Amino acid sequence: xxxxxxxxxxxxxxxxxxxxxxxxxxxxxxxxxxxxxxxxxxxxxxxxxxxxxxxxxxxxxxxxxxxxxxxxxxxxxxxxxxxxxxxxxxxxxxxxxxxxxxxxxxxxxxxxxxxxxxxxxxxxxxxxxxxxxxxxxxxxxxxxxxxxxxxxxxxxxxxxxxxxxxxxxxxxxxxxxxxxxxxxxxxxxxxxxxxxxxxxxxxxxxxxxxxxxxxxxxxxxxxxxxxxxxxxxxxxxxxxxxxxxxxxxxxxxxxxxxxxxxxxxxxxxxxxxxxxxxxxxxxxxxxxxxxxxxxxxxxxxxxxxxxxxxxxxxxxxxxxxxxxxxxxxxxxxxxxxxxxxxxxxxxxxxxxxxxxxxxxxxxxxxxxxxxxxxxxxxxxxxxxxxxxxxxxxxxxxxxxxxxxxxxxxxxxxxxxxxxxxxxxxxxxxxxxxxxxxxxxxxxxxxxxxxxxxxxxxxxxxxxxx
Amino acid sequence: xxxxxxxxxxxxxxxxxxxxxxxxxxxxxxxxxxxxxxxxxxxxxxxxxxxxxxxxxxxxxxxxxxxxxxxxxxxxxxxxxxxxxxxxxxxxxxxxxxxxxxxxxxxxxxxxxxxxxxxxxxxxxxxxxxxxxxxxxxxxxxxxxxxxxxxxxxxxxxxxxxxxxxxxxxxxxxxxxxxxxxxxxx
Numbered sequence: 041x042x043x044x045x046x047x048x049x050x051x052x053x054x055x056x057x058x059x060x061x062x063x064x065x066x067x068x069x070x071x072x073x074x075x076x077x078x079x080x081x082x083x084x085x086x087x088x089x090x091x092x093x094x095x096x097x098x099x100x101x102x103x104x105x106x107x108x109x110x111x112x113x114x115x116x117x118x119x120x121x122x123x124x125x126x127x128x129x130x131x132x133x134x135x136x137x138x139x140x141x142x143x144x145x146x147x148x149x150x151x152x153x154x155x156x157x158x159x160x161x162x163x164x165x166x167x168x169x170x171x172x173x174x175x176x177x178x179x180x181x182x183x184x185x186x187x188x189x190x191x192x193x194x195x196x197x198x199x200x201x202x203x204x205x206x207x208x209x210x211x212x213x214x215x216x217x218x219x220x221x222x223x224x225x226x227x228x229x230x231x232x233x234x235x236x237x238x239x240x241x242x243x244x245x246x247x248x249x250x251x252x253x254x255x256x257x258x259x260x261x262x263x264x265x266x267x268x269x270x271x272x273x274x275x276x277x278x279x280x281x282x283x284x285x286x287x288x289x290x291x292x293x294x295x296x297x298x299x300x301x302x303x304x305x306x307x308x309x310x311x312x313x314x315x316x317x318x319x320x321x322x323x324x325x326x327x328x329x330x331x332x333x334x335x336x337x338x339x340x341x342x343x344x345x346x347x348x349x350x351x352x353x354x355x356x357x358x359x360x361x362x363x364x365x366x367x368x369x370x371x372x373x374x375x376x377x378x379x380x381x382x383x384x385x386x387x388x389x390x391x392x393x394x395x396x397x398x399x400x401x402x403x404x405x406x407x408x409x410x411x412x413x414x415x416x417x418x419x420x421x422x423x424x425x426x427x428x429x430x431x432x433x434x435x436x437x438x439x440x441x442x443x444x445x446x447x448x449x450x451x452x453x454x455x456x457x458x459x460x461x462x463x464x465x466x467x468x469x470x471x472x473x474x475x476x477x478x479x480x481x482x483x484x485x486x487x488x489x490x491x492x493x494x495x496x497x498x499x500x501x502x503x504x505x
Numbered sequence: 506x507x508x509x510x511x512x513x514x515x516x517x518x519x520x521x522x523x524x525x526x527x528x529x530x531x532x533x534x535x536x537x538x539x540x541x542x543x544x545x546x547x548x549x550x551x552x553x554x555x556x557x558x559x560x561x562x563x564x565x566x567x568x569x570x571x572x573x574x575x576x577x578x579x580x581x582x583x584x585x586x587x588x589x590x591x592x593x594x595x596x597x598x599x600x601x602x603x604x605x606x607x608x609x610x611x612x613x614x615x616x617x618x619x620x621x622x623x624x625x626x627x628x629x630x631x632x633x634x635x636x637x638x639x640x641x642x643x644x645x646x647x648x649x650x651x652x653x654x655x656x657x658x659x660x661x662x663x664x665x666x667x668x669x670x671x672x673x674x675x676x677x678x679x680x681x682x683x684x685x686x687x688x689x690x691x
Contacts, residue, residue: 203587205584205605222615233649256635259648260548261544261545262547262560263544263558265547270626271623278619285608
């Protein structure tokens with residue numbers, strides 16, 4: 041799968057006229073200036089400002105919602121007993137799941153030496169970072185006394201007690217913190233050589249200093265590259281099982297508890313695949329938007345969209361298998377309460393969330409069997425959006441339908457998210473969008489040096505063949 | 506590789522090449538000519554360049570392994586220690602069940618392996634280092650775009666300024682620069 045994309049299509053009409061000299065070398069310079077030119081001379085500033093202003097409003101909404109929550113306590117939410125995990129935890133799982141696709145695209149495809157990854161990995165990883173930040177904020181906000189969140193860490197204290205290491209809640213703390221740290225570092229060492237390229241292209245003093253600081257003085261020495269390559273590949277190799285472990289652990293928050301609809305061994309793979317599914321869908325949406333907004337048509341080609349469509353379809357079908365496996369498990373085991381929960385999902389008060397998930401996740405998805413739909417930006421964007429919403433329904437459904445009617449009939453009760461939960465969710469989208477837009481505006485969104493490396497390797501291979 | 510001290514005449518002589526292949530060839534010829542303290546610069550990693558320069562440094566990989574082992578032991582040890590330090594007896598269950606400790610052990614293994622890996626990479630590369638004599642060369646900014654460079658350090662045992670310049674000009678080189686020191690001798 042290395043035929044045409046890592047090396048952008050030379051016949052693309054948007055590209056300038058061919059220049060003299062070695063054509064490949066001119067491509068290196070053209071790729072560098074196309075990618076590093078975006079932070080230095082950003083196109084369409086007005087559109088960016090409009091989007092940024094909207095995102096800032098959402099961020100303000102987040103600050104207001106969090107302030108109300110802190111001032112008045114979690115009582116402003118609709119959480120109750122029995123449904124003590126509401127929107128906060130379902131959104132936590134949703135955001136974290138989206139984040140996983142960035143790591144998978146970047147690390148897994150690096151290890152498989154798929155060159156087409158190079159046009160996608162940088163912004164997919166940035167998406168991971170900000171999605172993990174959003175996810176990480178939710179459990180902290182959900183704590184009744186969020187300022188005591190550090191009690192999760194094992195530190196010597198005057199109470200002489202330790203966290204309960206046999207609880208998935210303690211595992212969660214370690215998993216998410218490790219994942220955040222590894223994602224930040226993997227993204228950062230991947231961007232350093234490109235920051236050096238931006239530093240070398242910038243003319244203004246302020247830009248030179250800022251990019252120079254973060255480029256760490258990178259100068260592309262062969263010895264540096266050799267060690268960098270070892271470290272980058274090893275971190276990628278470690279990041280792939282990390283993703284699997286993190287989302288499996290999230291699923292254990294549910295599966296380890298004796299709750300009907302949760303207590304099942306299918307949960308870890310079901311969650312990991314659902315996470316990758318929702319994440320690939322969101323990466324597709326972002327790829328379509330960035331390609332259009334920044335005119336990156338020769339770097340993010342229809343072939344990239346095609347491959348993203350295939351990934352979304354494949355993980356989507358695996359997730360669908362999880363739905364079947366879950367139903368089969370319940371009916372085969374024929375345990376009274378589990379069956380009751382299953383029927384609650386099909387026809388209970390929250391059936392809309394079950395059928396919403398099934399329809400939004402899997403019905404439009406089938407269009408991705410068609411090559412023309414996969415290569416169509418609008419089609420792929422709409423299907424991605426549908427999957428994003430569908431997976432949100434799924435997380436909500438898994439949480440609420442299991443909790444609102446468990447074993448003890450006397451404690452059955454409904455759950456409705458309050459205004460402040462919805463406003464926090466909308467605000468959290470601002471928490472995601474604001475840093476992402478800053479990333480798009482000020483940093484190289486595509487890995488220029490890896491695109492050039494792939495171009496070089498392809499020409500060497502072509503010549504050897 | 507240690508850099509020349511400010512006592513040498515110049516920091517080095519830098520040749521600029523249009524193509525990666527020209528750089529490989531130049532590296533080979535420089536080694537044949539007896540130059541040992543040389544360094545190549547490219548806009549992207551090139552494996553063939555490592556072979557040409559004869560670099561083989563596996564320390565980053567080894568330190569990643571060390572980090573993983575340290576993290577794993579630390580993670581497991583922490584859980585065993587805290588559970589024995591404040592034992593909670595529930596239903597006669599074990600105080601230190603390995604199954605329950607595996608996830609955090611794995612996470613700590615990953616965390617320390619990654620920290621050691623990246624830390625070692627930066628330390629061995631002597632980064633961050635915001636200033637470097639090469640940044641004083643006008644065309645060196647192209648090393649991050651599309652040009653390839655070969656540097657002969659000023660403290661190479663065979664280094665002689667005029668000869669090194671002539672040697673580089675004799676290769677398929679588009680430009681030769683003298684890299685001066687940025688520090689005064691102490």
